[in-house]
Every structure is written in C-alpha cells, then in structure tokens.
Amino acid sequence: MTCGALNPMPEAAPYRRSPDTVMRLARMGAAHPTRLSFLRQMLRRVQNENWRFERPVWEFDARGQGRAVYCAIGPERTYSLVAFGHDLPDELRSDRVIATAWDATFTLFDGVPDADDLARLERNVPLQEAGRVSVRELSLSRANKSVRLFDHVVARLAAGQQPDAAQLAETGYLMRTTAVYGSGKFGAADRAQIADRPEMRAPFQAEMLSVWLTRAYTVDLVEHLAQRRGGASAVTLAPELRRMLGVGNSTGLGMAPFLVRHPVLLNNWMMAREEALARVRAQRTATPETLAGFEAALKAAQENAQGWQSGHPVQQARLLELRNGLDAVAAHMRDVWDRLGDHPWDALWRWAEARLPLEAQEALAAAMIEPHGDLVDGLADCMAADEDSAFGIDGAMTVARARALLSERYSWAMGLDHDTPAGCARFWYVSEEKLEPRLGERAAEPGAGRELPLDISRQAVALARALADWPEDTPIAKVLLAQPEHRHMLRRVQMAAMRPYAEVRDNLIAADVLPIDLLRCKLAFFGATRFDPRSDRWVRISLFQGAPYPQDLAAGADT
C-alpha cells in the first residue's frame, strides 16, 4: 500500500486477514459495501465541504424529451451533470452494450456548460459510444427506465396519490444506468487531468457524482411528467419514499477484467478494507458509541437483507444464508458476546469466521467497520494508485529472486489444474463486435488464439517452469530477451512483491469460474447494494438507495 510507511497503527497488522482468505472469488463475490466505498467517500466530502447544488436548466416536454443541467458547487470547482431525456420505443430498450438508444443519456461536465457546450453535447452525448466528447467532460453514461415502476410512479403522482411503497421497495430505482464511462473514454478527460484535485483523488469520484446527480434527475423527471399529466392535482414524491429510491445499474462482463488488469488498484482497495477491519479488531475495548453504532449498522444490514430480492437461485440461497447469519450475529451479541472483555471486536470476528457463511461474514465486516470512522476513514487516501510508477520492470532482478517471489505470492497458483479440459475450459477475449470483453468456451468456440492475458494462474505456472531452466544468478533481463512471452507475468510478479492483495487467487479460466464474483467485488467497492445476478455474467445492483439527495445535505442528513 502506498501509505504503508505512514501507518499510524502498526499493531493492527497481525489482525489482517491473509490474501489466501480474502482474494478468493467466492469471498470476493460475497463482498458488501463499507464506509470506505467510493460513493460513501463522495457523500462525506460534499457534506463536510458544504457543497451547494443548483439546477439552472430544466427544459422537458410532456413525453420527457429535453435536457437538464445539475451543478454541484464545491469549494474550488463546479461539476455539472448534463442530462438528455429521450422518448425511447420499448423495442429499443436494452441494457447490453450493443444498444444504440436509451431513455436518458448523461455527461459530467467540468465546470458550468454554456450554450455552445450544451449544443455540442446534445449532438454527441445521446449517441454515447458513437459520439465524441472532449477534455471538458469527465464521464459519459446512459440509463434505461425500470418501465413498470416508472410508469406506476408517474401515474400515481399525476393522480394526486403516492406510489405503492411495496412496489418501490421491490425495484428500488426509477432508472438503471447501463454504462458509466470515465477516464478518457470516447475523448473525455484523462484521469491524470483530474487526479490531483482533492475531490477527485479517490477512485471513481467523477462517476459517483454523476450517478448521484442522475438519481436526482430520475425523481425530478417523474414529478415533471406527473405534473404535465395531472396538472394541478399532481403531487410530488413523499420524502420517505423518495429516499427509498436509488439508481439501478446493470453490469455485464465488460467490467469483469478490470480488477485483473489493475493489480495495483485492486491491492490498494483490498488493503484499505482489510486494514480497516484489522484496526477495529485490534481495539482493546469497545466504547459505548461504537457499540451503539455497530448495533445500528447491524440492524440496517438485517433490514437490507430482508428487502434484498433476487430471482437468481444462487443468490436466493445466499440471501437466506445472509439473513440467517445476521440473525445469528444479533443473537450472539445479545446472549453471548462479552463486549466489555479484552479485544471484543476480535472475539466477535473470530466467532463469526468459524460459524457464518461468507455472505454474512462480509456483511458483519462492513457493520464492524461502520462505527469506526475516526479509525478508518483516513485509509480512503490510500485507495488511489499511481499505476505508472509500478509499471517498470527491474531487469537486474535475479532469477533466484523472481522464483522466491513466485513462491511467496503465487504458491496458490502452482497446485491449480490448467491442463485438463475443466482447468482451462474458458478463455477471455474481446469481441470484434462493439469491442466488449467476453468469455468463451475453449472447446466449443473459435478465438482462443486471440485470448486476453487474464489467465493469471496459468501464466504464473508457465513462468515458474521457464525460470527453472535458468541459472539462479541470471538477470531477468536475459530471460525476457529470450522469452518475451513471460514479460506480462513477470511484471505482475514484481508488482505483487509489495502488494499482497494484487491477485485474485483462483483460476480465472476454469469451467466453474463465475464472472459475477468479480463484478460484485468491484461494485461493492463502488458502494453498490442489492446485488441481483441475471446470469453467471450479468448483475443488476442499486446505488445510493437510502442515501440523501443533494438538497437533503443542506438539512444535515446522514451520509
């Protein structure tokens, strides 16, 4: 971790979970958001810095076609969500990246757009990938309606009634984003252009701000449509119902390779979360405030688990485990846990680790971290990564040292089976169609010759075999000159030297690999909830459900 040398709590280190425990797909696929998640970081900042919010442009017709601008005004800079509403025929509504039209399209503008900017954006943003944005834009995204709920809410509000709370709870959002692009995509500003700004230093802050303002847009839009339809009898959405709504997100395989392709980032995210849990466990006592905060967080987790629905059989079974597991924690807390004893958090954790299924363990970790903001929030500063600095290969490293690193960081890979059909059943590739990453069946589909290098464990084994043929004191430079095919893996091995959480410790091309595990881990770091897999490689989630709206923050709402 980049902040390792400055760690004020070295005594927490022995409490850190091992990468062999944490970096398994099954556990990553049970990840829950924590207070270090990126949307929570964004909300804390805008609240602490008293950001102001304005909506200088709102031009929509009765069918929801038009445009809006939402400004988020920080201490130094303003960011504006520019939203375009479209009247989308049902047959064109698709969450897939191959879609070409959406209910709404967005960009986050760096500053306040003038008329020329808006005209330029109106020509490009609705086209998404087929358009072009500029260095003035920080993100590009789109959203589709949750048709049933959207229509229900508009109809009710137009008739002067509130929507059905049960329906609201079941879907949880009026629109779901189907892609949120940042970092230089389609001509947008590069990450380096904004990475020095305090409000953009943490990962995905522009994207989180964009989605949060999108949430405000979805509610404004239903109220607008209801007003146009119902006239004077229309009402606005009740605050308690409004708060139940988040923004949905529908995510497919395209996101899955990200964590594998960014080992430094993955390490820093995991390290921050693991250090947070370790710091809590390292506390000798529990204060009344943290105990009360934990109880509240556990209750919220139980309520979340009750409201969390999924039609996917795997997730349904896990939800049952989660609910039962959290109930068991509550019972243990009430009847057994010695909260006044020595290291009470560690005792609770050890009890849970030995008894609870993964879903409940990870939910408990988030709840234990929740009341310890003073202890852990500073770790947010360690979650960004200077990937450029870690990129260079040290060619003077000896073969002996590289072998030792492989043994230290990749011993998990050496025993994996990559030679049987099941051990290498899959291959990751980029489809020529829309250039989206996909996962193929090696035996049944063409294209394995153009495989992406995401088969990390197999590459580690191949590198180990190659190194076995070289004398120990040979510099790596000579190996790479003779065998350049190992350069990709060698770089990762050197990166992993100082980064124990850099690698997913599973075979990513095995027959039983579940891409949704990778998706869930990344989305949990965003702050997503209500994971609802739609297949083994496609998941819907909710963002900002229960969170305040921009206008609520001035009133001092909790983030």
Added chain:
Amino acid sequence: MSEMAQDPTRAGSEPPDWAGEVMQLSQSEITALATKAARGAGLSWGEAEEAGWACGWLARAGLPAPAMLLRGLDAESSASPLRAGIRLMDHAGLPEGPCALPVTLQDVAEPLVLVPFLARVAERMGAPVDLDLGSHTICLTGREPVPDLSALRGICHRTGARATISVSQSSRAAAPGRFDGRIERGVWQSLDALALLTTVPASEVSRQRAGAQSSDND
C-alpha cells in the same frame, strides 16, 4: 435489434465524425490503441503494454506518437525501436547496459521511440541519459516530468538512424511537454487494423452468452 444509421456495432471501433483528416484522442485512448496494435503486430502482451505506455508518453511530450509507433511496428525486428528500447531499459542496471558503457545502435527505425524507454533508464539509474542521433542530442532526466520534445517533430520518421546512448555529462532541465492527441485518419486506420487482430469475430453463441437471461424491458 433493428439497425440504425449510426449503429456502432456496424462501425467497428472507428471514432465517428472525423473533422477533416485529423482527430483528437485522449491519452488513454492512445495508450489502448497502441497496446492493441502492438499485440496485433505480433509483440507479446507484456511488450505490447510497453508500446502502449511509450506511445502515451510520446504524446505527452508533444510528438506525433501514433504515427511514430506505427512506423516502429512496421520496422524489421532488427531495426525495431520498441524491441531496442525495451532491451535497453531491461539492461539498465547491468554491466552491459547503457549506464556502464555507451551503447551504439545501428539502423534504428524511428529512433525517437527509444526516448520514453531511456527516460525510464534515467529514472532507474538516478542519472541523466543522452540519446545522440548525430544531428540532435536529447537528454533524459527521468520518467516524470515528461519534457517538451515538440521541437523534434521534424526528425520523426527517420529510418536507418545511428543512435548512441550514454550517461549524460550535464543535466539540462527541459520545459514540461504539452499533450498532443492528434491522429491522422490513415494512421488510425492502420493501427486499428492491427488492433482488430486481437479481437474475435462475434458469433450468435457469444452474443447470447454475453447478456442477461431475461428481458431488459421490465
């Protein structure tokens, strides 16, 4: 799904709306395009990553990086500035490396492609490095800050150059570079053609498996 006038699934990866023959890419787009093109041209993935990184660095130095990369990829293996740059960088700390004795390379295509790799040599060794191309000597002090090399645009697309690399006797601070993301249509098309060699044509099976198993119209 119905076809639309601007259906990106039909458009391959080509950016639309070329304003004339030149368009502006972001640094990450240049890096991604260069990485894929280098892989498509036959470099290993690890080498292709180096090519992508180097291309982004050259663009930050104000040079016409995509065109330079393309010529570098077109060169014979023995004249490849990418392979030479990677080799120099890997050997930086070794007795046969450029920091122990001056190294002279004969017949390097597009020798300015060596520059980002030499910047990393300088960073690794903590000493400035000179690249002597006969008519010009370029002093590299490290990976960051990226220097302004836009004055050297005139000596791009050289072939058969002789390049001598040695530890610099003097360190001259250069002004910081200004990113140049311009790319000509022909260069883009050539790099994209190489990049497409890393992709797999779609099949009905792959299309079906990539999506959800239920309708999105709910």
